[in-house]
Amino acid sequence: MSCSALSSVSAAGLSPDDASVAHIHFIGLDVDESGVPYMASIPVHKVTVVALDPRGDVLLAYEMNGAPIPRDHGGPLRAVVPGVVGARNVKWLGRVVASNEESQGFWQQNDYKAFSPGTDWDNLDWKSAPAIQGLNVVSAICLPAKGEEVSLEEGEITVKGYAWSGGGSDIVRVDVSLDGGKTWAPAELTKPPTNSSGRAWAKTLYSLTQRLPEGVEAGGKLEVVVKATDENYNTQPESAGPVWNARGVVNNSWHRVQVNVV
Known part of the structure; x- marks a missing residue:
């Protein structure tokens, strides 16, 4: 308590x-x-x-x-x-x-x-500059891990992770890409409970099982990418360049994980 x-x-x-x-x-x-x-x-x-x-x-x-x-x-x-x-x-x-x-x-x-x-x-x-208080929208890939092997024979991959936005803003969408950000698919969201005023404090979990892209071969690699959007329609930037700063904080660019196809 x-x-x-x-x-x-x-x-x-x-x-x-x-x-x-x-x-x-x-x-x-x-x-x-x-x-x-x-x-x-x-x-x-x-x-x-x-x-x-x-x-x-x-x-x-x-x-x-x-x-x-x-x-x-x-x-x-x-x-x-x-x-x-x-x-x-x-x-x-x-x-x-x-x-x-x-x-x-x-x-x-x-x-x-x-x-x-x-x-x-x-x-x-x-x-x-003001002191950082609420944070910007962010997401992360927890599964698969970097360098993990994905079976071409099975033909699909499951991507899981979390998304969050500061100030109690709710996550409304998480998009997953299996080709480095060229094409996207929306993941299924597991929403945390909100408080009496509708604020979402906890992380939103996401999951997506998707067929491997056409043309992928054994011995090749896949770049899995994720980006989240909150209820204010703030979306993560593609790269760290536009948000880079001397202190290195509030970097919320797309999270990328490279996996091996076997």
Whole structure:
């Protein structure tokens, strides 16, 4: 069992209607070499996951699967902020602070930010970009694995994996290609449950069994590709080039896996 952030802040005397609260800070117990703790914040009104909204589902979690959260997962207490980048899901939580300003912690101000592909470390201005909160739509191939063998005699391949989009946006389609992205087929989706406000926090699973493309021969290779589309019709880009940045974050280009035909 875990407690909601709403019940915790209410017990502390903070009202969800308090207009002076613009950010919720999570401050960890772990410190860097200078003694400064890891800290991060989420904006209350700029993301769909709001810490003071009973529909936001932000948790202060102390149990996982019916047992105390292991230390490696952030126990004894961690913030769980669904739909938001993991850097804001602070482990080993020591304090929660309501503030009218964003956290000034290093990892909030000087890391986990994305920039133009034309920006390099020589002209990077950390203040020119906001901290990453919700993430973009992404998908991954879990089956088959890279280099796996596919039987030409059987004549088909099953592709499985997951897709997800930040901010609680639902996945509406996952497309699979067996020829490197030339042709596509929609996969069958297994939807996670949504909360009372319709937000989809968990990964959507997908599966597709497809005949091998014509002309494929034993000893050849197949490039399996997947891309997902969310309910806002955001679709993954074909390559990393247009979204590349000096920090190397938010790369959500098509996932590709090459397999061997035997």
